[in-house]
Amino acid sequence: MSSQTTTGKTRPVEQVDSVTIRFVGDSGDGMQLTGTEFTKASALAGNDLATFPDFPAEIRAPAGSLAGVSGYQVHFGGKTVHTPGDMPDVLVAMNPAALKTNLHDLRAGGMLIVNTGAFIDSNLEKAGYKSNPLDDDALKKNYKVVQVDMNKLTEIALSGMGLSSKEVARSKNYFALGMLYWLYNRPIEPQIESIRAKFAKKPQFAEPNIKVFQAGHAFGETSELFLSQYRVPAAKLKPGTYRNITGNGATALGIAAVAKLSGRQCFLGSYPITPATEILQDASYYKEMNVVTYQAEDEIAGIGSAIGASFGGAIAWTTTSGPGLALKSEMSGLAVIMELPLVIVNVQRGGPSTGMPTKTEQADLLFTLFGRHGEAPLPVIAARSPGDCFYAAIEAARVAVKWMTPVVLLTDGYLGFGSEPFRVPEDGELAPIQVKYQTKPNYEGDKYMPYLRDEKLIRPWAVPGTAGLEHRVGGLEKDSLSGMVSYDGMNHEKMVKTRAQKVANVIEDVPDAVVDGAQSGDMLLVSWGGTYGSVKGAAERLVEQGKKVGHVHLRWINPLPKNLGAVLKNFKKVMVPEVNDGQLAFYLRAKFPGVDPLQFNRINGKALKISELTAKVLELLG
Amino acid sequence: MSTTTAGNGKAAALPTYTKKDFESGVDPRWCPGCGDFSIINQVQKLLPSVGVARENIVFISGIGCSSRFPYYMNNFGMHTLHGRAPSFASGLKLSRPELQVWVITGDGDALAIGGNHFIHTMRRNMDLKVIMFNNRIYGLTKGQVSPTSVLGQKTKTTPYGSADYPFNPPALAIGAGATFVARSVDLEGAHMGAVLKQAADHRGSTYVEVYQNCPVFNDGAYTFMTEKAVKADAQLRMEDGKPLLFGKDNKKGIRFNAQSAELEVVTVGENGVTEKDILVHNPRREDPTIAFMLANLSTRAGFPTPIGVFRNVEQPTCDDLNWQQINATKQKKGDVPLRKFLLGNDTWEVK
Numbered sequence: 021m022s023s024q025t026t027t028g029k030t031r032p033v034e035q036v037d038s039v040t041i042r043f044v045g046d047s048g049d050g051m052q053l054t055g056t057e058f059t060k061a062s063a064l065a066g067n068d069l070a071t072f073p074d075f076p077a078e079i080r081a082p083a084g085s086l087a088g089v090s091g092y093q094v095h096f097g098g099k100t101v102h103t104p105g106d107m108p109d110v111l112v113a114m115n116p117a118a119l120k121t122n123l124h125d126l127r128a129g130g131m132l133i134v135n136t137g138a139f140i141d142s143n144l145e146k147a148g149y150k151s152n153p154l155d156d157d158a159l160k161k162n163y164k165v166v167q168v169d170m171n172k173l174t175e176i177a178l179s180g181m182g183l184s185s186k187e188v189a190r191s192k193n194y195f196a197l198g199m200l201y202w203l204y205n206r207p208i209e210p211q212i213e214s215i216r217a218k219f220a221k222k223p224q225f226a227e228p229n230i231k232v233f234q235a236g237h238a239f240g241e242t243s244e245l246f247l248s249q250y251r252v253p254a255a256k257l258k259p260g261t262y263r264n265i266t267g268n269g270a271t272a273l274g275i276a277a278v279a280k281l282s283g284r285q286c287f288l289g290s291y292p293i294t295p296a297t298e299i300l301q302d303a304s305y306y307k308e309m310n311v312v313t314y315q316a317e318d319e320i321a322g323i324g325s326a327i328g329a330s331f332g333g334a335i336a337w338t339t340t341s342g343p344g345l346a347l348k349s350e351m352s353g354l355a356v357i358m359e360l361p362l363v364i365v366n367v368q369r370g371g372p373s374t375g376m377p378t379k380t381e382q383a384d385l386l387f388t389l390f391g392r393h394g395e396a397p398l399p400v401i402a403a404r405s406p407g408d409c410f411y412a413a414i415e416a417a418r419v420a421v422k423w424m425t426p427v428v429l430l431t432d433g434y435l436g437f438g439s440e441p442f443r444v445p446e447d448g449e450l451a452p453i454q455v456k457y458q459t460k461p462n463y464e465g466d467k468y469m470p471y472l473r474d475e476k477l478i479r480p481w482a483v484p485g486t487a488g489l490e491h492r493v494g495g496l497e498k499d500s501l502s503g504m505v506s507y508d509g510m511n512h513e514k515m516v517k518t519r520a521q522k523v524a525n526v527i528e529d530v531p532d533a534v535v536d537g538a539q540s541g542d543m544l545l546v547s548w549g550g551t552y553g554s555v556k557g558a559a560e561r562l563v564e565q566g567k568k569v570g571h572v573h574l575r576w577i578n579p580l581p582k583n584l585g586a587v588l589k590n591f592k593k594v595m596v597p598e599v600n601d602g603q604l605a606f607y608l609r610a611k612f613p614g615v616d617p618l619q620f621n622r623i624n625g626k627a628l629k630i631s632e633l634t635a636k637v638l639e640l641l642g
Numbered sequence: 643m644s645t646t647t648a649g650n651g652k653a654a655a656l657p658t659y660t661k662k663d664f665e666s667g668v669d670p671r672w673c674p675g676c677g678d679f680s681i682i683n684q685v686q687k688l689l690p691s692v693g694v695a696r697e698n699i700v701f702i703s704g705i706g707c708s709s710r711f712p713y714y715m716n717n718f719g720m721h722t723l724h725g726r727a728p729s730f731a732s733g734l735k736l737s738r739p740e741l742q743v744w745v746i747t748g749d750g751d752a753l754a755i756g757g758n759h760f761i762h763t764m765r766r767n768m769d770l771k772v773i774m775f776n777n778r779i780y781g782l783t784k785g786q787v788s789p790t791s792v793l794g795q796k797t798k799t800t801p802y803g804s805a806d807y808p809f810n811p812p813a814l815a816i817g818a819g820a821t822f823v824a825r826s827v828d829l830e831g832a833h834m835g836a837v838l839k840q841a842a843d844h845r846g847s848t849y850v851e852v853y854q855n856c857p858v859f860n861d862g863a864y865t866f867m868t869e870k871a872v873k874a875d876a877q878l879r880m881e882d883g884k885p886l887l888f889g890k891d892n893k894k895g896i897r898f899n900a901q902s903a904e905l906e907v908v909t910v911g912e913n914g915v916t917e918k919d920i921l922v923h924n925p926r927r928e929d930p931t932i933a934f935m936l937a938n939l940s941t942r943a944g945f946p947t948p949i950g951v952f953r954n955v956e957q958p959t960c961d962d963l964n965w966q967q968i969n970a971t972k973q974k975k976g977d978v979p980l981r982k983f984l985l986g987n988d989t990w991e992v993k
Contacts, residue, residue: 060988063990064990066992257992258992259992259993260991260992261985261989261990261991261992262989262990262991262992263984263985263986263988263989263990264988273983273984276983277980277984280980280983281980285737287733287736287737289729289733307967307968307971307972308971308972308974308975308976308978309978309983312736312737312964312968314732314733314736316729316732316762317758317759317762318758320726320729320759321726321728321729321732321758321759321762322729323729324722324723324726324729324730324732324733324759325729325730325732325733325734325736326733327722327730327733328702328720328729328730328731328732328733328734328735328737329733329734329736329737329738331718331720331730331734332733332734332737332738332741333737333738334737334738336733350723351723351726354722354723358720443992444981444984444985444989445981445984446981447979447980447981450980483718484697484698484700484718484734484738484741485697485698485738485740485741486697487695487696487697488697489697490696490697490716490717490718490719491718491719492666492712492713492715492718492719492720492721493719493720493721494712494713494719494720494721494722495705495721495722495723496721504668504713505713
């Protein structure tokens with residue numbers, strides 16, 4: 021949808037609801053920077069937005085190769101933006117390899133901005149083109165092609181500044197950025213300030229980059245290659261102070277917030293693994309917030325150190341991705357039987373085995389719920405958006421500490437790497453976290469029984485340093501009171517049931533499921549985790565088209581909300597869209613006999629497309 | 643009680659403890675005659691003198707016969723997973739540096755399934771005290787080959803004799819960077835007590851190997867050096883500052899041959915050898931080479947088995963270095979309000 025108006029300038033300004041731009045180039049072309057800078061400008065313009073970077077698993081694939089293409093997609097709009105966008109409306113391709121690997125995603129009729137300066141024989145060959153694709157008439161027929169020799173124009177802008185050709189080449193991303201600033205009517209001053217700040221320590225590079233940026237902007241205005249400018253109105257966001265945030269960044273901030281809200285140390289024992297590593301990296305800086313980090317020798321020692329710190333009274337965390345969660349399996353069972361608080365963050369990626377480390381997937385759900393030997397239930401929560409990782413982390417810790425149990429927080433690569441505006445909570449918006457250590461004997465006057473429970477079946481937490489409460493915990497089945505080793509079968513049965521009941525009791529902290537859209541009717545879409553945005557977006561479109569479709573999003577997977585069974589029965593059909601082969605659908609069939617959800621599954625390493633899901637639902641509704 | 647900040651954790655005035663204060667009252671379930679009894683006896687005798695409050699001492703074990711140890715101690719304790727005890731101990735020590743943390747492990751636990759954790763714990767110089775009960779066999783699973791079983795040893799899984807070479811544990815610990823490495827023997831209670839006292843006093847990665855007889859599955863593993871008849875010639879008692887002499891009349895000694903760069907056995911009074919030729923033991927050498935050579939003597943024919951402290955050097959510990967950073971950062975940045983922290987340095991307003 022767009023409406024045309026003309027300003028006093030020669031070019032008309034089109035108003036559009038939302039735009040998706042993808043910047044693609046070689047790993048060395050600075051596309052992540054261009055993308056984040058443009059994102060910032062969109063945020064300042066008041067747009068709602070979501071972003072997603074797409075980069076190769078290889079650190080530095082050969083320059084100009086298909087494997088070395090790095091991309092950054094931003095979707096910004098005047099209404100709530102749920103996802104980084106199905107298909108780009110604008111593709112900025114800095115070289116032939118980038119064009120080849122991304123053109124098929126560009127919306128038909130979309131705008132293609134290419135850096136013709138990179139379309140030289142050697143690059144065409146590396147990209148596997150037999151002839152220059154820019155000479156292809158079909159390309160011009162299907163897309164609005166804007167050909168700009170950014171290499172040359174950057175060179176001209178910087179002539180006489182005494183920079184090496186390598187330094188000149190590295191500035192061309194600012195030329196692209198300048199053009200887009202003009203195209204989308206962004207004020208240039210904040211960007212100039214931003215460049216100055218970025219090069220504060222190397223001021224000799226600030227002016228050249230500013231010059232290139234301004235040259236790009238001026239080129240957009242004067243070259244007449246662009247037929248119009250675009251304006252995306254500001255969105256109605258909740259008032260407040262905002263910052264841009266990635267899911268992994270938000271999780272790390274959540275850990276620091278938990279330390280502050282509880283007045284206790286947060287201890288993160290971890291091991292680097294894509295796509296979870298950034299959480300450990302970020303948290304390593306948060307020492308002043310009382311966050312202690314430890315990079316262990318392996319995944320197992322990562323969670324082991326966390327359980328050790330938890331025994332010592334810290335609020336303990338371990339962060340990982342699928343393969344790491346598999347390695348931590350025995351340890352999580354130990355945390356279950358010891359009944360020590362712990363948050364295990366699993367940033368899911370494509371599996372099995374090494375799978376697709378930089379691509380997203382939701383296929384660890386059943387493993388998370390059931391992947392421990394013995395009867396070992398634990399609460400499972402899933403974040404729904406990058407910013408929500410912050411709140412989900414706090415909620416996971418709150419439950420872990422209150423219920424003396426390990427909790428798994430599921431996020432995924434899509435959330436972890438993706439970003440969105442995050443409204444920084446005001447003072448007092450976040451409730452304190454109560455941490456209560458046992459300091460006195462709790463049995464027959466002077467004895468301490470570590471497994472003497474309260475009415476909610478929660479055991480006390482007595483930490484080393486507390487005189488008189490010395491006790492032992494371990495992985496052997498324990499006596500239901502003293503915690504000493506017990507091989508009594510009846511005691512074991514009692515303990516298994518008690519631990520399960522305790523986790524079931526967590527339901528008192530699980531809010532009821534809320535249905536958006538139709539409250540009853542033809543179809544209920546059930547989402548969990550990172551598919552929230554896609555499913556929400558699809559549900560809104562369907563409702564707009566008058567369909568009796570509802571949407572319910574599950575934040576807690578264990579326990580499930582009390583009212584979920586009733587909600588599912590209010591609709592003729594239930595559909596579960598997932599980025600796996602149907603794991604939540606399987607779980608719901610087991611939990612609610614008689615409910616047999618339809619499935620919509622994509623396992624292609626990407627988020628669900630709103631358009632695909634919408635089309636599928638329409639087809640099923642007939 | 644301060645539980646999450648760094649400190650030395652030593653109370654102003656400690657109660658006067660006796661051995662009994664460290665007994666949990668649970669009767670140990672080890673086989674009659676097991677060397678483990680002797681070790682727990684020495685540890686319980688030692689603790690009243692280490693100058694740390696009982697509630698600030700933690701025992702953490704893995705899986706195996708030795709790893710039942712924490713249940714018998716009246717301290718805070720964790721009985722964890724096979725091979726993983728050092729990881730729990732490392733997390734606890736880093737989180738609560740004021741605690742004195744002991745790791746109780748066995749040869750299979752520490753060196754087979756836990757080998758990776760073991761070497762990393764040694765290299766980090768985390769202030770942990772690891773006592774490894776070495777019986778050269780898997781006891782709890784009833785008699786399979788272990789990483790310290792000798793070449794050719796017949797066990798249930800090596801009925802024709804073990805075909806793989808064992809670890810020399812002190813050499814491994816020294817190679818991995820431990821700052822305190824020692825060996826003692828279950829039958830030598832007084833010796834073990836003295837070694838454990840030094841281990842308790844050391845700050846940094848501390849490793850004590852105890853030769854421990856398993857009377858059921860590997861009985862007599864150490865008679866080659868514990869039997870009265872052979873003991874004097876088979877044991878080399880290393881003592882700080884003293885020449886490395888051994889033998890019935892203490893005339894045999896270890897000499898460093900500068901030509902071959904090897905250790906050799908010589909006899910004082912023969913071939914012109916005097917006591918001045920004998921290597922003087924010094925576990926405080928920064929260079930671990932001589933300690934490593936001594937550790938390796940136990941696997942060489944014709945040499946006695948050294949017991950005592952191989953290495954005892956001071957280096958800043960991993961936990962201290964971490965807390966220096968933490969405290970410096972806290973001091974520099976002060977008490978940062980949550981909202982200020984969350985804002986970061988790139989924000990915009992929506993009205």
